[in-house]
Amino acid sequence: xxNAILHISDLHFVANYELKGNSKYDDSYKLRxxxxxxxxxxxxxxxxxxxxxxxxxxNEGEEREYNEVLIFLNELKQKFNIKKENILICxxxxxxxxxxxxxxxxxxxxxxxxxxxxxxxxxxxSFKKFxxxxxxxxxxxxxxxxxxxxxxxxxxxxIILGINSCFKESFQKKxxxxxxxxxxxxxKIKDIFSNIKFNDYDKLxxxxxxxxxxxxxxxxxxxxxxxxLILNSNFPTTFCGHIHSSRSKGEIKTAGNKYYVSVSSxxxxxxxxxxxxxxxxxxxxxxxxxKVLFYEYEEPDSKNPYWLHHNSSEELDEVTLCxxxxxxxxxxxxxxxxxxxxTTLSNNENYKDLIPESISKLENNxxxxxxxxxMRLIQENKLFKTGHFHWSKSFRxxxxxxxxxxxxxxxSINLISHLFYLKFLQVxxxxxxxLIIGIGIEGxxxxxxxxxxxxxxxxxxxxDYLKDNDFSNFEHTIKEGKYKNIVLIKDLLFKADxxxxxxxxxxxxxxxxxxxSLFYCGGENESEIFSSYNNVTHHSICNKIKINLCQHNxxxxxCTIIKHSLDLFYPLFSTDEK
Amino acid sequence: xxxxxxxxSENETIYFSLHCEQVFQNFNYYESNISSDSGLGYFxxxxxxxxxxxxxxxIETKEFSYKHIVFDFYRINESRNASSEFDLxxxxxxxxxxxxxxxxxSEKLYGDLKLKSFKQKNNAFIKEHDxxxxxxxxxxxxxxxxxxxxxxxxxxxxxxFIKRLxxxxxxxxxxxxxxxxxxxxxxxxxxxxxxxxxxLTYFGIYLLCKKAIxxxxxxxxxxxxxxxxxxxxxxxxxxxxxxxxxxxxxxxDMAYIDHIGPINKIYRTILRNNFDxxxxxxxxxxxxxxxxxxxxxxxxxxxxxxxVIGNISIVKIEAIKGKQEIETCSLFKLTxxxxxxxxxxxxxxxx
Numbered sequence: 001x002x003n004a005i006l007h008i009s010d011l012h013f014v015a016n017y018e019l020k021g022n023s024k025y026d027d028s029y030k031l032r033x034x035x036x037x038x039x040x041x042x043x044x045x046x047x048x049x050x051x052x053x054x055x056x057x058x059n060e061g062e063e064r065e066y067n068e069v070l071i072f073l074n075e076l077k078q079k080f081n082i083k084k085e086n087i088l089i090c091x092x093x094x095x096x097x098x099x100x101x102x103x104x105x106x107x108x109x110x111x112x113x114x115x116x117x118x119x120x121x122x123x124x125x126s127f128k129k130f131x132x133x134x135x136x137x138x139x140x141x142x143x144x145x146x147x148x149x150x151x152x153x154x155x156x157x158x159i160i161l162g163i164n165s166c167f168k169e170s171f172q173k174k175x176x177x178x179x180x181x182x183x184x185x186x187x188k189i190k191d192i193f194s195n196i197k198f199n200d201y202d203k204l205x206x207x208x209x210x211x212x213x214x215x216x217x218x219x220x221x222x223x224x225x226x227x228x229l230i231l232n233s234n235f236p237t238t239f240c241g242h243i244h245s246s247r248s249k250g251e252i253k254t255a256g257n258k259y260y261v262s263v264s265s266x267x268x269x270x271x272x273x274x275x276x277x278x279x280x281x282x283x284x285x286x287x288x289x290x291k292v293l294f295y296e297y298e299e300p301d302s303k304n305p306y307w308l309h310h311n312s313s314e315e316l317d318e319v320t321l322c323x324x325x326x327x328x329x330x331x332x333x334x335x336x337x338x339x340x341x342x343t344t345l346s347n348n349e350n351y352k353d354l355i356p357e358s359i360s361k362l363e364n365n366x367x368x369x370x371x372x373x374x375m376r377l378i379q380e381n382k383l384f385k386t387g388h389f390h391w392s393k394s395f396r397x398x399x400x401x402x403x404x405x406x407x408x409x410x411x412s413i414n415l416i417s418h419l420f421y422l423k424f425l426q427v428x429x430x431x432x433x434x435l436i437i438g439i440g441i442e443g444x445x446x447x448x449x450x451x452x453x454x455x456x457x458x459x460x461x462x463x464d465y466l467k468d469n470d471f472s473n474f475e476h477t478i479k480e481g482k483y484k485n486i487v488l489i490k491d492l493l494f495k496a497d498x499x500x501x502x503x504x505x506x507x508x509x510x511x512x513x514x515x516x517s518l519f520y521c522g523g524e525n526e527s528e529i530f531s532s533y534n535n536v537t538h539h540s541i542c543n544k545i546k547i548n549l550c551q552h553n554x555x556x557x558x559c560t561i562i563k564h565s566l567d568l569f570y571p572l573f574s575t576d577e578k
Numbered sequence: 579x580x581x582x583x584x585x586x587s588e589n590e591t592i593y594f595s596l597h598c599e600q601v602f603q604n605f606n607y608y609e610s611n612i613s614s615d616s617g618l619g620y621f622x623x624x625x626x627x628x629x630x631x632x633x634x635x636x637i638e639t640k641e642f643s644y645k646h647i648v649f650d651f652y653r654i655n656e657s658r659n660a661s662s663e664f665d666l667x668x669x670x671x672x673x674x675x676x677x678x679x680x681x682x683x684s685e686k687l688y689g690d691l692k693l694k695s696f697k698q699k700n701n702a703f704i705k706e707h708d709x710x711x712x713x714x715x716x717x718x719x720x721x722x723x724x725x726x727x728x729x730x731x732x733x734x735x736x737x738x739f740i741k742r743l744x745x746x747x748x749x750x751x752x753x754x755x756x757x758x759x760x761x762x763x764x765x766x767x768x769x770x771x772x773x774x775x776x777x778l779t780y781f782g783i784y785l786l787c788k789k790a791i792x793x794x795x796x797x798x799x800x801x802x803x804x805x806x807x808x809x810x811x812x813x814x815x816x817x818x819x820x821x822x823x824x825x826x827x828x829x830x831d832m833a834y835i836d837h838i839g840p841i842n843k844i845y846r847t848i849l850r851n852n853f854d855x856x857x858x859x860x861x862x863x864x865x866x867x868x869x870x871x872x873x874x875x876x877x878x879x880x881x882x883x884x885x886v887i888g889n890i891s892i893v894k895i896e897a898i899k900g901k902q903e904i905e906t907c908s909l910f911k912l913t914x915x916x917x918x919x920x921x922x923x924x925x926x927x928x929x
Contacts (some may be wrong), residue, residue, distance in 0.1 A: 421606075460770075
């Protein structure tokens with residue numbers, strides 16, 4: 001079995017990939033990719049040994065985006081059992097943390113400012129951290145060096161050199177060019193060729209920008225002539241990304257004795273974009289020759305997308321590269337017309353079984369992380385208060401969660417809204433809600449945010465205690481049957497009692513009611529608290545905090561609070577008889 | 579148009595604020611730290627491809643029958659990688675023979691969206707605004723008043739709001755007696771209905787945020803260094819909705835008071851924590867009529883040694899002219915002059 005190289009580029013990962021955005025990436029996309037890659041490898045009797053990523057790993061160079069990349073790469077590494085030293089990652093222009101760079105310059109007196117691109121440590125701060133996190137102590141990223149990484153493999157007699165072509169990139173338009181710092185490059189090349197053993201090794205270059213993009217001058221490396229002089233003819237083949245082309249194949253350009261093999265984006269959304277990956281492998285018994293297999297993501301009817309290995313008889317679907325003797329390459333372009341060479345996941349019987357379990361597992365992991373964040377927030381800000389609180393005659397608890405803080409604080413409300421959003425995505429798979437109702441002040445603050453995340457749903461709100469004569473015109477439309485699936489948003493639930501008066505209202509008859517509460521603090525199994533109602537289900541965001549209720553149910557007069565008139569009352573705000 | 583936030587229309591013209599669309603689209607992205615553009619709420623400046631795609635999908639629908647589109651790029655500074663998607667919109671409008679105005683396009687955006695080629699290909703009319711450093715492009719438009727965009731948008735929105743006020747929001751008040759002020763209110767403005775109808779809500783709150791910033795009640799995000807923290811304060815269900823969205827747009831914390839009960843002891847503690855820092859408070863309300871609720875809230879906040887810097891509301895009824903103690907910022911001012919058709923009433927025993 002031959003060793004293979006996977007080349008991907010321009011991942012443009014956004015944070016929380018399951019949300020709408022610029023990226024197609026989600027769990028099912030990932031699984032299709034893995035399956036497409038597996039099929040491509042097995043059909044060609046290949047074992048994946050190297051992964052090359054030519055930049056734009058993140059979309060905005062933000063740390064939270066790299067967190068998603070870390071998950072993906074670690075899974076990929078684990079799945080194909082790749083050693084970390086065989087993974088090469090170059091930065092792209094989207095791996096520059098624009099916000100940090102801009103902020104640094106904004107906060108600096110104009111006279112002290114250098115050219116924006118010169119703040120290498122700041123612009124690559126998130127990429128550097130990601131690099132460190134992923135490779136742990138094995139590799140480190142040096143922000144102002146041309147050399148990102150070198151893979152040297154004695155078994156395959158292969159040297160892969162990763163180059164940083166974003167030396168001059170910043171957030172400024174004038175800096176939006178490919179540029180390679182030459183001093184460190186020169187030293188590295190000298191270093192490699194000082195070792196005579198490497199003379200017969202095949203040498204590949206990886207970078208983000210296309211050295212000489214003929215169609216798009218702004219995308220190529222501005223000082224490529226200087227770089228070429230340093231490289232001489234020793235690295236005739238460059239793997240690159242940057243341009244999200246409409247087709248991945250045919251993107252091998254020849255310039256003199258050099259070949260530039262580019263791959264399109266990995267998971268971008270866009271009408272003119274074709275997502276792609278390439279598999280590269282050496283050809284048996286043909287020294288210095290490599291074959292490139294092109295795969296594209298096809299979405300013929302948007303329902304059954306799959307990764308397709310080109311099979312059109314009119315076009316090239318594979319090329320052979322002669323790494324060492326580049327002048328032979330044009331004669332080595334070969335056609336492969338194997339029409340059965342589809343990698344179609346929709347035909348894979350295991351596909352349907354695979355998706356739900358994997359997705360739910362991954363989503364749950366992420367969801368749980370956010371719930372843990374919420375719990376930390378509660379702990380750090382001491383938001384759980386113990387005591388004995390009488391809210392009403394029927395509702396008396398031995399503790400409260402300071403939901404006021406959680407709702408009022410802009411960071412925590414963002415986190416909570418996002419948790420609700422994720423919970424919605426988990427619950428509403430086959431059916432869609434058509435109306436969201438916020439209950440009480442807190443439910444309304446949360447509901448307002450959700451109404452924007454689900455603009456196709458109508459929105460309303462009601463007070464905690466809905467009196468019969470409080471019905472607005474809108475609530476009459478609910479009764480008239482315009483809505484079938486209604487979501488009620490509540491801050492906290494102990495038991496069904498606090499909502500029973502609401503859901504008993506005539507307007508909710510014959511409707512599917514989905515109660516979503518931020519906290520469920522009751523003792524029973526939360527899925528059963530509405531079991532006496534056929535049409536009501538309950539979903540809590542966090543059920544990790546349990547609060548006891550006052551036990552004096554039958555004889556409330558024995559409760560210390562009542563007995564000694566200790567109940568607190570703050571009349572300044574009250575117009576309510578309760 | 580359910581999936582759009584800013585679309586307002588009159589006759590055959592439809593207006594979109596791309597910035598408004600983008601900032602609401604950004605609600606989709608969770609930001610644990612407000613550091614990237616998508617986490618900056620109203621202060622975001624990048625137009626992203628998914629927003630353009632959403633707008634295109636709306637224009638593509640069969641129901642879309644407008645003959646003129648106005649795309650307002652106010653506050654959008656850049657749009658990376660979205661030119662191909664925007665090109666689809668331009669192709670679509672040409673195909674459907676819709677005239678289009680692209681107004682307040684920044685120099686950077688002009689390049690990002692490759693508008694030069696649109697202008698050249700379609701012989702579109704371009705108007706340069708050197709003083710404001712933005713550009714307007716018009717395709718197939720003969721008469722366009724381009725000088726006072728803010729005024730044009732405000733007037734259009736106000737016309738729509740008044741129409742809706744007369745037809746829907748203004749309802750007879752069965753109880754008549756106002757709980758908070760000692761007056762009779764034979765009719766009341768139902769802001770809950772304004773919220774439920776949705777079509778003017780989001781853009782309305784966006785405009786309210788914009789106005790509060792231009793009135794200096796809310797500071798630009800990057801100018802907040804060394805100034806006191808400002809919080810949004812609300813005390814009603816309607817106020818909760820408005821404040822929740824404003825908080826996300828303007829990147830402000832909130833504080834509120836709800837129903838009475840033992841929890842007020844806790845609330846009081848929390849409020850005190852806030853007030854101890856001597857923060858600034860902006861009171862968020864639905865309708866300000868006689869201002870009694872504002873006075874109560876103000877007293878409470880002042881009692882806790884903090885400062886009320888102003889009031890933000892959807893509707894302000896100017897029942898009394900004269901010096902205002904609290905600076906107010908409202909989406910719509912109901913005055914003696916514009917109340918003619920609306921017929922809002924405040925009464926006493928003396929009529």
